Amino acid sequence: MDYQTASSALKSSFLFSSISDQDLADLLARAEEKQFVQGEYFFWEGGAPDNFFLLISGRVKVIKHGSQGRETAVAFFSPGEIFGEVAVLEDKPYPASAVALETSAALSINRQAFRDFVRRHPEVTLAMIGILSGRLREAQSRLHDLAGERVEQRLSRTLYRLYSKLGPELPFTRQDLADMSGTTLETTVRYLSRLKQEGIITSKRGLVVIGDGPKLAVLAEG
Incomplete structure (x- = not known):
């Protein structure tokens, strides 16, 4: 892992922006950097929520699979953003699949390691609430567009x-x-x-x- 790049990615993320350098180093010690080529999946809909991801470089599309194999894009992520975290927090299968739109790198953070980290850093929980609230507002805006x-x-x-x-x-x-x-x-x-x-x-x-x-x-x- 390129420690400097990975550390910068964590610091640029709203979720971890208030964490000290020492605490970030502790989290990095539990994380793994992974590379994905265009079209490769980070995780599949219905899969076990073992990890969530923080994107370092590249772009990611999240898709839902229909009953007849049709795919619908539901979200997109850029460097510095997290994805897959809801399934990890709920300990329920991933509700959608995530695929690399181009060559991408991401930090993979284990479910148990993240839960342990959050227990010690409640400010991360507040940041997570902020992120999820923003996504809810965006979803409501899209529903309004579709309706009116x-x-x-x-x-x-x-x-x-x-x-x-x-x-x-x-x-x-x-x-x-x-x-x-x-x-x-x-x-x-x-x-x-x-x-x-x-x-x-x-x-x-x-x-x-x-x-x-x-x-x-x-x-x-x-």
Whole structure:
């Protein structure tokens, strides 16, 4: 493990930002750095929650698997963010799968080691509550969008939310974007074509590139 890189990743995480260097060193001694290639899974839906992860580099997509094998993207994570922690805290199977969108590195933290650490550092519990509350607010916002906004605005909001979190290159198919926006593939294809004609995006198979973030923000706000 590159100790300096791993330590910097922990310090940049909101969850561990208030922890002393000595306590971070103690946690690092219990953690393991793992490398993942594009398309490799960190964990699978329904698997035993042995570890959660703090992303050091790369990008991660969390997906739910449908009854007929269809996948739906439900969350995305960038360096400094944690994922898989809810299953670890509840000691219940992972509710979704996590896959690397590109070559990625992450700290894997064992369930028991983390529970022991939290018992000694209640401030980490408060930080965890803050993280989960933020995710709940985001989920509520997405539900509001699905219930009340026009299809075009929902698609624009989905694109802008992903752009704000992951940067201009979005490695998603048109079906991914349709699923995340609660609309059909045909509608998504038509709207992406319009955005392409207006110079807001460019696209190719499995990738959408945001070329004009300010214009997209205006569309997302309606």
